[in-house]
Each structure stands twice: as structure tokens, then as C-alpha cells.
Amino acid sequence: MSERSLQGENLHLWRGDRHVLRGVQLSLAGGECLQVTGPNGTGKTSLLRTLCGLMYPEEGRVLWAGQDVRSDLPGFHADLAYIGHEPPLKVDLTPRENLYYWIGVRRRISRPELDDALERVGAEQWRDRPVRTLSAGQKRRVALAGLALMAVPLWLLDEPTTNLDAEGQRLVGKLIEEQLLRGGLVVAAIHHELPVPGATLRRLELAHE
């Protein structure tokens, strides 16, 4: 557990002629949570996508357990979960089917495990309804169930509390707290305060030029 660490070294990212990330430095060890804040358009999403290897920084590198992630991208991806703005769900499938396929591609899961995760996020009433009939908050909850099921050390979350009610936001806090207790790492782009103990929380503030 202890050798888990994520570092961003001098990350520069350009989108067209916009210099989005300008020498971002970050370092995170097991059991720590990094809260990325900043006004809209300052590159929070770009930073997360750069960290998970979807975007290639023009300069700098991302290190996972001391290794450049480019040297073994599939291995790095097997250790991380990234949830973007929109929960990656198929509207024609039910929450159960969605998780079965989405998580099943990554690792073996059993049906009880899946049902437990859905129950945990309060989905037992609507787990067999097509996702198109669910509210945005319910979809977000299904995504949270998926996040917990992936059982990976690194979480990269883009606005994980969007559309969630007060209880749902507490659930996010609780999931993050458990992840940190397991020695996992969390990077979350989030506007308001994360409900996790301050000792493990670090902050990164992005700003406009």
C-alpha cells in the first residue's frame, strides 16, 4: 500500500492556442485526497484527463508508484477509475446490466457483489429500470456503485457530487473516506468542501492566466 503514489511533474498542456495547464506540480501518497479547485475553464477536467492518460501533456510527466505511466499505460489504467462529468451509462440498459458490462470488462464480479453495491447507493428500488427513466442524481449514484465495484487504488473524480441530494453527497464523502482508509488515492475536481477529514486532504488551486 505504501508505495502507491501519484506525481505530476511540471505538466504543461495546450489546447489549440490555449495554454491550459501551466506547469502543474502535484504529489499524492496512499491515503491522501487531492481536491482540485478553481473557476470554470481553468483546466480541472483537463488535469484529470491528463493524469489518467487520455490527454498527452506537451511537457512534463505523470508518475504512478515512481514509474512514468507512459511506460505501462494498460497497467496504470488497471489501477485507476475515472468518472467524468457524465456517468458512463447506457440509457437502454438497467443499472444492473450497466454495471455488469462496465465493471465486468475490467474484473470478475459476482451478482451478489453487484447487488450489494447497488443497494449501498440506494438503488435497490430501481436497479432493474432502464437508465433512461432515471434522474440525473440516480445515474450519478449508479456511477458511484461502479466506482466502488472497480476496487482500484486510484480514483479520479470530476465533480462527483453533481446532481446529488444531501444524503448522496454524504455518500460520496463516505466512499472517499473508505477509499483513503484502504490506502487508496483520490483526486477530485470539486467546487464545495469535500466532507472528508482535513488531515488527509490536500488542495490544488487552478487559476486563469
Add this chain to the structure above:
Amino acid sequence: MSEYPGDTEGATAALVSAVSTSSASPLDAARLALSRDLRLAFRKRGQLVQPLVFFAIVTTLFPLAITPELSRLRDVAPGVLWVAALLSSLLALEFLFRDDAYDGTLEQYALSGQSLTWLLFAKTAAHWLLTGLPLALMAPLAGMSLGVPAAAVPGIVASVAVGSVALSLIGAVGAALTLGIKRSGALLSLLTLPLAMPVLIFGARATELAIKGGGYAAPLQLLGALAVLGVTLAPLAAAAAVRINLE
């Protein structure tokens, strides 16, 4: 835990986190990617039958437009069947990756730790099962209305089946390249059609020989070679294109 009044979820939480995990084998991952697409297709049947209806309409309009005389129809039958098959498989291509790009499925595939090439190959296989195979089964029926003899049926089925494998794979590259573009239909055809020409030529030739009762093995083998080439190269190219699109 005092921050979470009324929380009774602790026990389940421990259960979820304590489970030991074993990663899915590439074969499992491909099977799931394929069965997900099949299940989705049967949830959206309209999208599934659209190319097949198009194929049926085009091939049945020809006798009305040209002549009901079977001997003359038989001469144009290979061309009609293959142009219709090519266009209807093109029609189905737009849906191949589009929904997955919108809802983030492709992103999750790219971040799954599995080979994206392999997952896209599974997706393309599902696409062929849903469009190429039904087209191959429908082609003899359409052929009947164009005066094709029953003896030609195996040749027609074989050539459309093998040819559509190549078409699906070529199309997958085009669909992946045009992912970022809205209303990409025209560009997709422009990109895909030149690459699909050899399939059209050899497919129509195999069908023609089958109708005339000659040996159609040579063009069929060339179609097979194109399909094998597609299997080896197209998923790699499609995966590279998808990655660029995700960036």
C-alpha cells in the same frame, strides 16, 4: 462516523472493500463487449432493421425500374445486390461507435486496462453479426426477385458473408476517424467507399460467377484475403483513431 447520522451501511461497505479482485481475462472482456452490443441492438430494434429494410427496398425496386424480364435482371443482379449491400452496411456504420462515444463507454474502454484494439474488434464483430450476417442471409431472397437461380445461393451467401466482414472492418476505421464530427455521414462514406471498392469488385464478380454456374472460388478467396487483412489491421487503426478522438 458521527458525521453521518443514521448511517447503517458500514457492514455492506466492509463487504465490498474486502472482496479480493481478479482482473477479467481478455476473452471475458471481449465476450462482454460483444454481448453488451447485441443486447443493446435488440433493445433498439429500429436501428437494427433499418439497413436491412433499405437493402430489401433497393433490390426490389430494380425489377420495377428496369424490366420484369428475368433474363435481363439476372445480368444486373450481381451489381444490384452488391451496391445495395455496400450502401446498407454503410448506413449501419454511423451507429457503430457514435453512441459509445457520447455516453463515455469508449472512454471507459480506453481506461479499462484491457487492449482497446481488442475491445473494438469485439465491437466490430458484434456489428457484423447484426448487419453483415443478416445481409448475407437476405441476399439470396433478394436475388430470387432478380431471377437468380437457386444453385447460386451458396455462392451469394458466402460472398456477401465474407465481403461484409471486410466492409465492417474498413467501416470501423472510418467510423472511428469521424467520431468527433457532427453529421459525419457524408464524410464517412467519402472515407470508406474508396477502401471498399476492392470488396465491391470481387464480391460482385464472385456473385456473377455463382449465377452463371462457374467456379467462384478465386474471387471469394480474394474477398477472404481482404477480410483477413481487415482483421489484422483495422482494429489497430480504429483504436488509434478513437484514442486521438478522446484526447
